[in-house]
Amino acid sequence: MKMLPNPFTAHLALVSPGIDIELSFNEFLQDLGVSPELAHILWLPLPMFLVLIAAIIGVLVTVWLERKISAAAQQRIGPEYAGALGILQPMADGLKLLVKEDIIPAKADGLLFTLGPVLVLVPVILSWLIVPFGQNLLISNVGIGIFLWIALSSIQPIGLLMSGYASNNKYSLLGGLRAAAQSISYEIPLALAVLAVVMMSNSLSTVDIVEQQNSAGLLSWNIWRQPIGFLIFWICALAECERLPFDLPEAEEELVAGYQTEYAGMKFALFYLGSYINLVLSALLVSVLYLGGWGFPIPIEWFAEWIGEPISSPIVQVCAGSIGIGMTVLKAYLLVFLAILLRWTTPRVRIDQLLDLGWKFLLPISLVNLLFTAALKLAFPIAFGG
């Protein structure tokens, strides 16, 4: 049974046709005497909840990594006493923010002030809908896939403008305007870089994009066919996440903290959470678009052939599924590591340099890249997915 048209239907099943968690869950409930419709409704929130938890844990790990790697880059030790190696430090941070007083400035616009952080966070979490951790291991294989992410990420500037305006503070307003300008200008080269990949895969769906890269393992990853696109995407993703060297909207020395200046407690935590979820999401999408997603550098099928097990046998399916999740997470965290290293090795750009880079350099380059990809696709249809 289908609840609603496609974007709402949820699937979370291990590699088909082997193990189907949704089917077994439904059968289990029906054995207990639950109607199929009710079983489906009970199933629906589970994958979403799972992905939400995955996102939050991903953020906690990223925050810990950021603290530890930053410390290492500056020859400090970093958090040490909260849990082994300070691994509970992000939890302590989160708890602190949770119990802090929630302040709304007297002259601020209370409604918009509260709505702003929500509008920043919700689209980012929604975008996790399309992140695949395996063949069928995603909430929804939406046909418009990666386009949904681009559309959703264009909502974020409204939240930034809203919180900047509602704070009734000139630093906040400036920070909000800067953030929105930055996010709009880097969205265009980002979308063009994605378009080049989509052109090669003949599909917008993230699952198809990964599958098309996994015919020959490491060698068939998109990064070899789209090296310029990869760089453009990575630079734009950093700018969209407001990471150094593009963290102008919250440049502490100039703008106090940009649009977050007046925020405290849980509302500030929402911004914080949003930016880190966005960083992990961007890293995951870079790995999906350019680094073969869940694919192992050597195709799993070859391994299965080598040990003489058919690819559909349960043991191979379970192994392939776990390796898939492991590879996706590993690639994403390597990219997060790169982002943190960049934070400590590059200086912040000025606002005019930032906009120059976006409009005068990345935009033409990405257009040329798109044109070049189209030409290559026509010339070498075998290698470029004709």
Added chain:
Amino acid sequence: MTIAASTELICFLILGAVVVLGSIGVVLLTNIVYSAFLLGGVFMAVAGLYLLLNASFVAAAQVLVYVGAVNVLILFAIMLVNKKEELKPIKGLQLRKILSGAICLGLLSLLIRVDFTTPWNLPGPKAIGEDATERIGEHLFTDYLLPFELASVLLLMAMIGAIVLARRDVLIQDLDTEKAIDLPIIENGKEPLLIDKTSP
């Protein structure tokens, strides 16, 4: 009624209410910033309606273009203009309000009449869902090529116009004094961006 159908109906009712109430709010609220944000909400609700019609590509395009571009542009325009101006009371404002209200009500009644008199082909054609993206592309590059290209040329003209307006040094006549001014913008990152009025 199945659960699927009732969920769809509930979603439709909520989205419809958001569209109608939101648009009324856009028109009637006195705070222009609220109006702009509400407009974004209305655009989102319309995207939700497209999603209910199983047109996910159109819904995503609606969000990207209307919420991500048009609405953000409107907000930018509002927030960058910080001119505090005492607005003069307009004569006969009450009469104007009544007149425009009457015209709007007339249009509404006309639309309702069209709605009830047209023999709608129900249920409409089946939604093609995921194939829609390809189909839209095909149509854009075959039978709708001319409108598509015309729209691109129109957008290009608007873009060039915006650049010409934004580059002050291209303007050679002062609008107030009507004297010829050909003053370059000082392009130096360390100094504030000002028009140099001392040099001839």
